[in-house]
Amino acid sequence: MKIQLNLTIICFLLLSTLSAQETRPIWLDDLPIKSFSEGIPAVLGKTNAAGDPLRIAGTTYPHGVGVNSTSILAFYLNSHAQSFSALVGVDDEGNKTLPHKFYVIGDRKILFESREMKWGDPAQKVEVDLQGIKRLGLLVKINDEGINRTYSNWADAKFVMLGNHLPENMPNTDEKYILTPAPGKAPRINSPKVFGARPGNPFLYTIAATGQAPINYSAKNLPQGLRLDPKTGIITGSVAQKSTHQSILRAKNKFGKATQRLTIKIGDTIALTPPIGWNGWNSWARNIDQEKVIASADAMVKMGLRQHGWTYINIDDAWQGQRGGPFNAIQPNEKFPDFKGMVDYIHSLGLKVGIYSTPMITSYAGYTGGSSNFEKGELPDSIIQNKRAYRYVGKYRFERNDARQMAAWGIDYLKYDWRIEVESAERMSAALQQSGRDIFYSISNSAPFAKVKDWVRLTNSWRTGPDIRDSWHSLYVSAFTLDKWAPYGGPGHWNDPDMMILGNVTTGSPVHPTRLTPDEQYSHVSLFSLLSAPLLIGCPIEQLDAFTLNLLTNDEVIAIDQDPLGKPARLIATENGVQIWLKSLADGSYALGLFNVGDFGQTPQSYFRWDDEQPLNFTLDLTKLGLNEKYQLRDVWRQKDLGGFSGKFQAAIPHHGVVMLKIIAN
Structure with a gap:
């Protein structure tokens, strides 16, 4: 009886293993392919990027995906795929001069790299083993610089998947960490400090203020023709003549009051600050x-x-x-x-x-x-x-x-x-x-x-x-x-x-x-x-x-x-994969962004997220930016003063993340 029971268990385990290893082909164009695209132009299934039949060197393909320009398709396979195959090449409606390169990349390893392919070249065959691969990237790299119709194709492209599994979108489960503290109960005015309108045209400006409601609004030295609703902070009306006015905005509640200077310019120029909405x-x-x-x-x-x-x-x-x-x-x-x-x-x-x-x-x-x-x-x-x-x-x-x-x-x-x-x-x-x-x-x-x-x-x-x-x-x-x-x-x-x-x-x-x-x-x-x-x-x-x-x-x-x-920020330098952007501000201070862009765009692997990326320890030399004095640095995301610095400042910058500072001279 015991031997028979053991044989039953063994047979069940063998059948389960065989069942788990059953495979099925999945055409790339049968997937919701747009959701896997991290490139800029749209990708299309069963057609080229223009919506016409997939065609490479005169051969038409009923299955496949047409892409345009540099194309990035990212898949989460989680070791549930056996293989990937395709025929790749430049579409017959595509650009006739630019070379294309196709890559298949799994868990940071280049599994396939095509020759340089141009219009008219016969399709190149792709066959890669995906056993054990968790993250897969399909990349077409073209130095197109905005040139149109750089069409290329993953023709007859399909996965062979294990069991009933399908390729999934790349997971995005990193912690959504919150840096900015909540506003206080006392008022703070947040609306633009300068506003432009044309003479005689309707005027609409709202005093934006945080703080516990109710807040009462007032203003000093508003130009003639404007009126303020003290309950809403909405300023309306019109000003007849070209002029410049220095007004003082006020917001008050039971926890305190706030003031802000507003420069009103009535003239030919509107949009004195960028729109936000x-x-x-x-x-x-x-x-x-x-x-x-x-x-x-x-x-x-x-x-x-x-x-x-x-x-x-x-x-x-x-x-x-x-x-x-x-x-x-x-x-x-x-x-x-x-x-x-x-x-x-x-x-x-x-x-x-x-x-x-x-x-x-x-x-x-x-x-x-x-x-x-x-x-x-x-x-x-x-x-x-x-x-x-x-x-x-x-x-x-x-x-x-x-x-x-x-x-x-x-x-x-x-x-x-x-x-x-x-x-x-x-x-x-x-x-x-x-x-x-x-x-x-x-x-x-x-x-x-x-x-x-x-x-x-x-x-x-x-x-x-x-x-x-x-x-x-x-x-x-x-x-x-x-x-x-x-x-x-x-x-x-x-x-x-x-x-x-x-x-x-x-x-x-x-x-x-x-x-x-x-x-x-x-x-x-x-x-x-x-x-x-x-x-x-x-x-x-x-x-x-x-x-x-x-x-x-x-x-x-x-x-x-x-x-x-x-004044928009300028890209001052790129050091060790960090872009340094510096912006001059109206009060004489600076805003600085340190962005960890890594080697993005420099290697095929850099176009994809592999879930093993690490922060970068970076040392900023302020003197290289022409900032030779001692400065107070403030972390604007955390709204936290970091103290006085002269010369060098060190920071850990997350992968594709930022450290954003305000730099204030002592």
């Missing part, structure tokens, strides 16, 4: 509607963001209906039944409202644009159904119509989106300035650097690169490479690296928590603030967790972004 695209994309916009405005107040100076509620693409109304302008679609009422409500909260448009016939999401091939601007169903074919500026243009309608609604911000050319930018710039309202003018995307002087002349901000994705690679390209743009940013005109990729985002795949690690998120907010960049939250505000809310409500970090001098 929210944009709806990476939250809701095409599903945006009036209810969600109002919920976002309410959440900005209820979550306390308004108290820290967050101001704009910006509606992106997909609000547009057909032309009509008194100006024959773009009207809202059925998702926005009371557009003017919505705008008025948001203004009553002390917030501002932005919308989206384009000079093209159709927007990127396929809605009515600012031009048409029909005299009255109609957008028939035939165009909507073939929207991609109408992404160009039409024969008839309606900038003045649309700008007048925006002003009538009370719009404060316009995101103007297309592959930018100066003529369209100039027409809308003139229309906005003649509208009778101060409307912040932001052009998007990938503004050509060669035309930067035109963007300074015509707009309030310009997108310096492509649409951002929630990956370190995208953040690095969007922000860590902006030093050449720095001389052109300043009061009235700002370099814009795109929305913030914090919280729950929809960049390239269904809504999901950002793939940036907590350390990378601190770097993200720090560098955007040092760059004097617009700060536009790209996630549903009502879904903010405590960590993300803490990232967005550090008043000392925000003050660096909103500094009245408006």
